[in-house]
Amino acid sequence: MKIVVDAMGGDNAPRCNVEGAIEAVRELGVEVVLVGQGDLILSQLQDLGCDAPPPGIEIVHTSEVVTAEDNPATAFREKKDSSLTVGLELVKNGKADAFVSAGPTGALLSAATLITKRIRGIRRAAMAPLLPTGNGGSILIDCGATAECTPEYLLQFAYMGSYYAEHILGRPEPRVGLLNIGAEEGKGTELQKQTYALLKEAGKAGRIHFVGNVEAREAILGAVDVIVCDGYSGNILLKTMEGTALYLTGEMKQMFKKNALTKLAALLVSDGLGHLKSMLDSREVGGTALVGISRPVFKAHGSSDGYAIKNAIAQAAKYVSSGIIESITDNIEYMRLPTSGEEKGAEA
């Protein structure tokens, strides 16, 4: 299996990207194509003790870099010789199996949609991170790829999230919940009401295991395997979770740093603190899938270090061998509304 890594994306590029690639080749047995400025990549390899690319690592030189300053919608077209564009072309043309980037989300999403394209029939792509919830992790779909959604998009997110939980988390009959402000049917805005009806129907037909509305509190505590929502709400949920965890762990740090006795306490629970820290560490998962794109594309966190990049590559490799893209493709007819032809114009 061959994974393309955007060597120029992220705050710590290309150093950490190169580190992550080397570790991935060593630990996961995958091949990695590093796409980016060749001289910079080579000098990083040298710093890491490799005079030439080690076995399993290939370099594809590109001269341009997409940054947060570029227009996300057009960056890939304006910078044709960027690691983003060239990397995605490699995957599109079947020269590699997946693309991993820690570069700007918007530019990655536009480029993935327009170069590798969405799966035929999928209206919008979704970002589906694995949240550290009470049941050992839940898929949140979407968390910001598509801020404004229709009921049909959410129906598709529900199916795709369900396949993700099944194929990649190994949950045989994933519980799918619609994020809402109350558990009862009829809660929420028009979007939730209409989506509820579609998901209920899909559930009755036995195609997904729809368990109804789920409130954010219960979702975090682990009530469902898949949390379905529009990208705006999903982003609020994800970022609130991050903020609250940061805030509370900050307060805990203060508590333990207070004096000699509290510092002793920290030592006594150091195992537990390590567990808490790793549970909340976004580097452990490393990457978030752009679900609905016809080829595996992963977004790594902008602040990724080598460990995070390696884990993002591992996630991408899992995605490649999971069969999720095939499952979505095979079931696309259930995921389209009869009226959805109207929207075709929006797909361009």
Next chain:
Amino acid sequence: MKIVVDAMGGDNAPRCNVEGAIEAVRELGVEVVLVGQGDLILSQLQDLGCDAPPPGIEIVHTSEVVTAEDNPATAFREKKDSSLTVGLELVKNGKADAFVSAGPTGALLSAATLITKRIRGIRRAAMAPLLPTGNGGSILIDCGATAECTPEYLLQFAYMGSYYAEHILGRPEPRVGLLNIGAEEGKGTELQKQTYALLKEAGKAGRIHFVGNVEAREAILGAVDVIVCDGYSGNILLKTMEGTALYLTGEMKQMFKKNALTKLAALLVSDGLGHLKSMLDSREVGGTALVGISRPVFKAHGSSDGYAIKNAIAQAAKYVSSGIIESITDNIEYMRLPTSGEEKGAEA
């Protein structure tokens, strides 16, 4: 000052409502009218050692109780002799200054809107809880009263939230942020984009201190004093915060309970743990204002105990003397859009 307490609302009614009322009279120097089933209230008072209502406590008997099973939109009308309806009528008719209820939110909101009415010109009421954020607390407006919003509603929420922070939290120039999925102008859905323009204009005119979009993560860490959003998103934020805090404190409990040494650690940081616990304890604030209603109405948590009810009464008392309703009324012309006449039908 006279505060009406719905003696029948909440999971622990009427016991905790009576307890909270007695404590409030004692500690806050307010008078309380307990509205509900007279015999039940009297027997609770007896249990608490009072053979007759103590000075400062008055009982108004009602025969009916609004429950979660009632239709929220019509309960107050169907049960005219309920504590909800009679209590709000007392406030409407000027016989008391504020109403506090731990009963069902939807029924309270409908009843407050239709009995005490909204402030003239206010399109929708909002629930504005005080969140325990990094800057010592921020107002979240709305958190579920109005799930679906227009830019005008959010403009009004921004003003009302700003007055709240100013008058009740004592922040002289409250920073108002629009909850969004990115900090830059132009982020989010149509609702956020249009609202941004309105808030920017209000900010330029010096009427609110609008600091732009705020992401949920930064909002929790305390970047703003007022978080403006539609009720659906606000509810997601509030419940995610609750869920994450519950989940993490649960994990912490496990960590400290593990063995004799970790239990010792818990003792060594018991002060800090107490602080954390009280920081996250919704009972400390006790009640959430229904902002935009023409008279002070407070929702207490359904699971309130006497301490929470007392604190909700304290919040209501603060609200009464704050002058916030007058500030909203005096500035209503800035809070209306020229086109807003169209929506009048929706106000019924």
